[in-house]
Amino acid sequence: MEAPGFLTLLYIMVTLPEKQGLSTLPWGNWVMGGMFTTHYIYRALLCPLLNPSMSPIHPFVWASALSFQVANGTSIGGWLGGYGPTTREEWTGSALRVEVGMMIWAVALMFNMYHDDELREIRRAAARNQKRRQESKAGDENKERPNVDKVYMMPENGLFRLILFPHYFTEWIEWCGFWMVGGLHCAPARIFVVNEVFTMLARAVQGRQWYIEKFGRAKVGNRKAAIPWLI
Numbered sequence: 001m002e003a004p005g006f007l008t009l010l011y012i013m014v015t016l017p018e019k020q021g022l023s024t025l026p027w028g029n030w031v032m033g034g035m036f037t038t039h040y041i042y043r044a045l046l047c048p049l050l051n052p053s054m055s056p057i058h059p060f061v062w063a064s065a066l067s068f069q070v071a072n073g074t075s076i077g078g079w080l081g082g083y084g085p086t087t088r089e090e091w092t093g094s095a096l097r098v099e100v101g102m103m104i105w106a107v108a109l110m111f112n113m114y115h116d117d118e119l120r121e122i123r124r125a126a127a128r129n130q131k132r133r134q135e136s137k138a139g140d141e142n143k144e145r146p147n148v149d150k151v152y153m154m155p156e157n158g159l160f161r162l163i164l165f166p167h168y169f170t171e172w173i174e175w176c177g178f179w180m181v182g183g184l185h186c187a188p189a190r191i192f193v194v195n196e197v198f199t200m201l202a203r204a205v206q207g208r209q210w211y212i213e214k215f216g217r218a219k220v221g222n223r224k225a226a227i228p229w230l231i
């Protein structure tokens with residue numbers, strides 16, 4: 001459901017400039033287009049291959065996420081494709097801001113991937129354990145494939161020590177870096193950050209309650225939902 005977002009953005013960046021009477025787009029626009037595309041290649045194409053299992057998504061949630069992706073891809077793609085900066089001069093003097101923004105984006109993306117993978121490792125480890133148990137049953141010919149659907153444990157590494165949804169937190173930081181590259185006036189990137197924080201924070205707060213019910217208040221301890229020491 002995430003792929004339509006970056007495909008929409010790329011389509012707009014390729015087709016809109018001509019309609020706006022532009023022969024090319026400045027490098028800064030393509031840098032931002034590349035950052036957006038890189039993130040969603042990971043999220044839309046790699047994650048489904050890497051995840052050991054995922055719960056089914058309600059059609060309403062799926063449709064909402066899809067419409068958000070298309071709207072967001074259109075909004076950012078429109079800005080990058082001709083309604084934002086259209087000349088090299090408009091990016092002049094912003095090298096430091098762009099470099100720092102890209103660094104924040106890249107480091108946060110790596111942390112986002114790391115924390116996503118910590119959750120995957122819980123199910124990979126459960127699958128390994130199931131396999132080992134099956135193998136130790138000598139003579140058992142009816143060996144089933146490990147089923148790790150709905151295996152949940154308390155993640156313990158990295159920022160999971162402080163918050164229960166560090167993959168959300170790092171994603172917000174990542175898109176703040178993206179916004180920084182575009183500059184404060186880049187309204188589509190700003191709206192993207194605001195939308196993400198408000199939708200995902202509510203989910204994280206609800207998720208923290210779920211962790212408390214499943215594992216108990218003592219095990220959750222002082223861990224917040226998604227913002228260290230705060231929420």
Ligand SMILES: NC(=O)c1ccc[n+]([C@@H]2O[C@H](COP(=O)([O-])OP(=O)(O)OC[C@H]3O[C@@H](n4cnc5c(N)ncnc54)[C@H](OP(=O)(O)O)[C@@H]3O)[C@@H](O)[C@H]2O)c1
Nearest residue numbers: 051053054055116119122150151152153154167168171200
């Ligand atoms: N949700 C959003 O609105 C949203 C929006 C934009 C970006 N993202 C990004 O997409 C990524 C995934 O988000 P998400 O909302 O799907 O995260 P999530 O609810 O935490 O689930 C991520 C994956 O980990 C599994 N999982 C979650 N908690 C687990 C635990 N305690 N033990 C074992 N496995 C566990 C889930 O399995 P099940 O599916 O079986 O529960 C799912 O496969 C994140 O990096 C996030 O930043 C999410």
